[in-house]
Amino acid sequence: MQIREKSQLLDSADMNxxxxxIAHEVIExxxxxxxxxxxxxxxxxxxxxxxxxxxxxxxxxxxxxxGTLDITFYRDDLSTMGPAPSVGSTDLPFDINDKTVxxxxxxxxxxxxxxxxxxxxxxxxRARAIQLAVLIDRGHRELPIRADYVGxxxxxxxxxxxxxxxxxxxxxxxxxLGELLDDESGEGDKA
Amino acid sequence: xxxxxxxLDLESYTAAQILEILDTAExxxxxxxxxxxxxxxxxxxxxxxxxxEPSTRTxxxxxxxxxxxxxxxxxxxxxxxxxxxxxxxxDTAENILAMKVDMIVMRHPDxxxxxxxxxRVPASVINAGDGMHEHPTQGLLDMMTxxxxxxxxxxxxxxxxxxxxxxxxxxxxxxxxxxxxxxxTVCGPPPMMPLDIESLGxxxxxxxxxxxxxxxxxxxLRIQLERQENQIFPGNRxxxxxxxxxxxxxxxxxxxxxIMHPGPMNxxxxxxxxxxxxxxxxxxxxxxxxxxxxxxxxxLLSGGVxxxxxxxx
Numbered sequence: 001m002q003i004r005e006k007s008q009l010l011d012s013a014d015m016n017x018x019x020x021x022i023a024h025e026v027i028e029x030x031x032x033x034x035x036x037x038x039x040x041x042x043x044x045x046x047x048x049x050x051x052x053x054x055x056x057x058x059x060x061x062x063x064x065x066x067g068t069l070d071i072t073f074y075r076d077d078l079s080t081m082g083p084a085p086s087v088g089s090t091d092l093p094f095d096i097n098d099k100t101v102x103x104x105x106x107x108x109x110x111x112x113x114x115x116x117x118x119x120x121x122x123x124x125x126r127a128r129a130i131q132l133a134v135l136i137d138r139g140h141r142e143l144p145i146r147a148d149y150v151g152x153x154x155x156x157x158x159x160x161x162x163x164x165x166x167x168x169x170x171x172x173x174x175x176x177l178g179e180l181l182d183d184e185s186g187e188g189d190k191a
Numbered sequence: 192x193x194x195x196x197x198x199l200d201l202e203s204y205t206a207a208q209i210l211e212i213l214d215t216a217e218x219x220x221x222x223x224x225x226x227x228x229x230x231x232x233x234x235x236x237x238x239x240x241x242x243x244e245p246s247t248r249t250x251x252x253x254x255x256x257x258x259x260x261x262x263x264x265x266x267x268x269x270x271x272x273x274x275x276x277x278x279x280x281x282d283t284a285e286n287i288l289a290m291k292v293d294m295i296v297m298r299h300p301d302x303x304x305x306x307x308x309x310x311r312v313p314a315s316v317i318n319a320g321d322g323m324h325e326h327p328t329q330g331l332l333d334m335m336t337x338x339x340x341x342x343x344x345x346x347x348x349x350x351x352x353x354x355x356x357x358x359x360x361x362x363x364x365x366x367x368x369x370x371x372x373x374x375x376t377v378c379g380p381p382p383m384m385p386l387d388i389e390s391l392g393x394x395x396x397x398x399x400x401x402x403x404x405x406x407x408x409x410x411x412l413r414i415q416l417e418r419q420e421n422q423i424f425p426g427n428r429x430x431x432x433x434x435x436x437x438x439x440x441x442x443x444x445x446x447x448x449x450i451m452h453p454g455p456m457n458x459x460x461x462x463x464x465x466x467x468x469x470x471x472x473x474x475x476x477x478x479x480x481x482x483x484x485x486x487x488x489x490x491l492l493s494g495g496v497x498x499x500x501x502x503x504x
Contacts, residue, residue, distance in 0.1 A: 070218065073230040073490075083192040084494035086211065087218045123227040 002181035010175040018151030022133050023055035025149050033062045041105040042070040042088035047166040049104035067092040074116035097125040106164035108134040111145035138162050193491040197309045197316045200325040201366040213335050216487035232490050233262035241267045241297040253296050256485035284311040315492045330363030332481040337408050340449045345372035350403045353412025354383040360453050365391045378402035399434050406444045410451045411436050411462050427460045437463035449473050
């Protein structure tokens, strides 16, 4: 899948500001951080969740527990997609019962990833509430899902691609808007 | 992406594919510890467990793995296959074709039966043991357990002791362990040692003490009395005297060496009760890992190699 970069949406400092604001909003909305846990969706959501965790520590001086979630087993396209995708690790080192879970992902697009993540969380227990934080909301929802915390809203066309780059997986840290070059109508890089 | 349709043996799998199965199995292992140990991965897939040989634990392990993946499960048990292999299997294959089954897990007394079936049905075929050939999921669960305890298998010494000639478990272990870089020694009395076994890439040692010297893992095979009809079997007491793993023998292995057994155990024949209940054995962990590894195999094969099953026909 060839992608042509069109423009840069956020640089690393912009990302820090957006994530710091999200951290403030999480604290404000939940009246502190008691019983709040952060769960990053594999893969880039994990890096961003760690950034939010650090920002909360700077602001409140508290360490919010951090987990990771791989949603592969809950995808709604497993039976139609052909060869099985590789599975990342889910690691929730805490009990989610009666916790306020803040799910963190890089891009909110169709909403299918978030639906899968919520179904998976239900199998770990009964959270008091699940909230959603995303760095970019690019629209085109296919399910009735919205984010509680958004770094930046970016209106896009379906042919466009949002690439969130983080140091864990990419050599750089920024967000770019790109465009698919081939004719195969891909789903972009986020379901 | 894992583009394989069948698991017939470990001989034809690459190291990368084996490692992907083991990594995926670790994810499923964690699912088994959850309050709800079930995932919707194989919803609406139908799996048939086709057992032409008596089996309790392998069948239960597969069945549990299938149910944990939300598949629909049908069990076929055909005992005593007096019918010639070709006819029985062909009939079975046609029946399965008619029932639109997605995956077949098969155990059969004849070597090569799984491959034969895989060439005749559109479903994925998973070999749950075929004659004296292979038992790939047992090999995988053994490797998963070793990797958990020993880390990378590169350079590790693994000793397999028992009736190597009749053991599909041994053969799957040798193939898989070699690919992951372990050094494998097989050990047993000469009548139980196949002539060609070195060609698989392992060391043959008839003296048990030398075979387990500095071993990182010992896989003790069950003495299968039911398979000894035409063999010159020395008898349980003779066998135990030379090849039973007891505390005295255990002392010759490396500190931290783990003891495995595919079950069911003949206590005090191939393994002493003290060792079977001791702190080095990982036998029950093997059983739990078996469910996880079978979930991984079923998941990874369920996607097939092309857009949909059936195009292969």
